[in-house]
Amino acid sequence: QAAAATKTVRTTCAYCGVGCGVLATPAVDGSVAIAGDPDHPANFGRLCSKGSALGETLGLEERLLQPQIGGVPATWDRALDMVAARFSEAVADHGPDSVAFYLSGQLLTEDYYVANKLMKGFIGSANIDTNSRLCMASAVTGHKRAFGADTVPGSYVDLEMADLVVLTGSNLAWCHPVLFQRLAAAKAARPQMQVVVIDPRRTATCEIADAHLAIAADGDVALFVGLLNALVKEGAIDRDYIERHTLGFSDAARAAQTMSVRKVAAETGLGEAEIGDFFELFVRSERVVTIYSQGVNQSCSGSDKVNAIINCHLATGRIGRPGMGPFSVTGQPNAMGGREVGGLSNMLAAHMALEDAADRARVQAFWRAPRIADHAGLKAVELFDAVADGRIKALWIAGTNPVVSMARSGQVERALARCPFVVVSEVIAKTDTAAFGDVLLPAAAWGEKNGTVTNSERRISRQRPFLACPGEARPDWAIFADVARRMGFEGFDYQTAAEIFDEHARLSAVENHGSRDFEIGGLSGLTEAEYDALAPIQWPVRARRDRQETRDSRFFAEGGFFHSDGRARFVVTDPPVAATLAGKLVLNTGRLRDHWHTMTRTGLSARLSAHIAEPFAELNPRDAANFGIKEADLVRVMSPQGEAIVRALITERQRLGSVFVPMHWTRRFAPSGRIGAVTHAARDPLSGQPALKTTKVTIKRF
Ligand code: SF4
Secondary structure: OOEOOOOOEEEEOOOOOOOOEEEEEEOOOOOEEEEEOOOOOOOOOOOOHHHHOHHHHOOOOOEOOOOEEOOEEOOHHHHHHHHHHHHHHHHHHHOHHHEEEEEOOOOOHHHHHHHHHHHHHHHOOOOEEEHHHHOOHHHHHHHHHHHOOOOOOOOHHHHHHOOEEEEEOOOHHHHOHHHHHHHHHHHHHOOOOEEEEEOOOOOHHHHHOOEEEOOOOOOHHHHHHHHHHHHHHOOOOOHHHHHHHEEOHHHHHHHHOOOOHHHHHHHHOOOHHHHHHHHHHHHHOOOEEEEEOHHHHOOOOHHHHHHHHHHHHHHHOOOOOOOOEEEEOOOOOOHHHHHHOOOOOOOOOOOOOOOOHHHHHHHHHHHOOOOOOOOOOOOHHHHHHHHHOOOOOEEEEEOOOHHHHOOOHHHHHHHHHHOOEEEEEEOEOOOOOHHHOOEEEEEOOOOOOOEEEEOOOOEEEEEOOOEOOOOOOEOHHHHHHHHHHHOOOOOOOOOOHHHHHHHHHHHHHOOOOOOOOOOOHHHOOOOHHHHHOOOOEEOOOOOHHHHHOOOOOOOOOOOOOOOOOOOEEOOOOOOOOOOOOOOOEEEEEEOOOOOOOOOOOHHHOHHHHOOOOOOEEEEOHHHHHHOOOOOOOEEEEEEOOEEEEEEEEEOOOOOOOEEEEEOOOOOOOOOOOOHHHOOOOOEOOOOOOEOOOOEEEEEEEO
16 A cells, blocks of 8 residues: 655544544555644543554555445446436435435544535435434433533533543543543542542443442433432532523422432432432532443433433533533544534534524525425434335445444344345445445545544544545545535535535534534635644634634533523433343443444454454353353343344443443454344434443343
């Protein structure tokens, strides 16, 4: 592989939502040296194991390098003509809602923007959803309910400034390792900082924890409703903030009154003493950050969990000030960028609302679009159900592998097998999902792509290319734009990623008059050279002069919420009813330290694969004894959806009554280890996010 450049290129990591800056230096022999960017405000030179191994995963052995039709190499012209014709036919014969896109938080903002514009403004459907639905849809719902918009109120530096950091449903040490390193360093420098981890498992994050609350699955709503009750009783609320900036406190406080410590204990499986200690710590700590991630979001009560957490911060006015606030950390490198362009089936674009006629008219006029989607599209689980029952006639999957990663992934296989026309644009030739593609389109990979991503603290960073696209691979945005033109649509004549970013930035400010704080209108009008040189920057960016600022931006210290009256909303949340579990365990799935999603990239690094070589089921010793399982036995993990066969790992770290299995393994790396086949499709009724932490399973020795 020839290096396209021999100088060091500043770019951004391809993996998690921390969004670390990377220095990539290609050598003439084709190798690429990787280092952390000391000037990037997310990581200041740090990288985790995955980020530092990026150079080991750039080989071409597994790449898709040429379009294919029916498994046979084809020209781009033939492949794109076919995609355009089949999508146009489906729309003409069955209407706009008969087609769908399923995208990925791995795509760049520019890719997302073009796909979203094509589907919502030109095809006229909102059937565009992404694997971000599996990641943070509940956080989006919670933010919108409380704040009036999907806004993360704080910055990474707040973790370092806090007196108390609460991590709930977040194994930060493995899933956001550099952010964890920053937190660990802050705690080492200031040992009086308290860290509380709330998680059914004793994870690696507990290494720096002062307390670990091994909560029962889905106990979070009860815990944080109980905390609100304790805050009221102890007089720890900020009445002035509540009165000036919020609505609904009395209802939320009244609903919380019955949630005594004893009741919290009954609902969460925690001890009264440890609950009381946590509440007391929260009451007396002024600077509190509560971090939440998939353990909160991937739940039938995910949205309520988010709002129960936010309620406690609103009640104490601990939001938007240094070292304070609720903080959702996103899984993927560009989940936030996807949200900015509206790349979910219930969003529009630039944080405007699909359900708002004025917003729809504004976006349609800006795009000069022939139509605009006027109702929410299908969310991920429903989308594949609609493929399975024949409502979707043409489906385009870009940059993701739902046959492995989706909830109840056996249903995805059945759906794809029945779908009349499936397009897969991919970097890797033989993923479990690509096997179902009628047309495969070779996409540019990390190191070749050019665009922007937005991390968990809303910081926009450039991904810059340092390798030429191999074979016939092309950027995703160019593929979507080419299909749009072939479908007869105008407004897709982009030549560069910079043009697309400019359009996106202008749309974020159109008719805005500075009233939307997620605006990046100040980044419009960049020249190609300015776009190329763009330094990492947090939104909002309202004016050109903001571009050079290196501030840490926060929201809501003085109110200014996005509901029409400027006030935040308390949300009354009900703890879910605990399910009975006779003879069953609660399956919890999640990530490991050294692998990413379905291993298509990290599986290429021997170093990363050496960390944990095979999939496993982590079991409490008493559960193992009850099921007759011994250490290192092969076990079947079974549900009505399907089964996986993995190695037993027996440990006190695992809570009694639950079992953890990592999400990563595909058929290529472990033929029977695909846990997505076991997970159920239950989901949060508001966010549509699958409850991937609570499938009921049985286990049996293999
Ligand atoms: Fe990449 Fe996340 Fe690791 Fe940073 S913490 S190097 S963004 S995987």
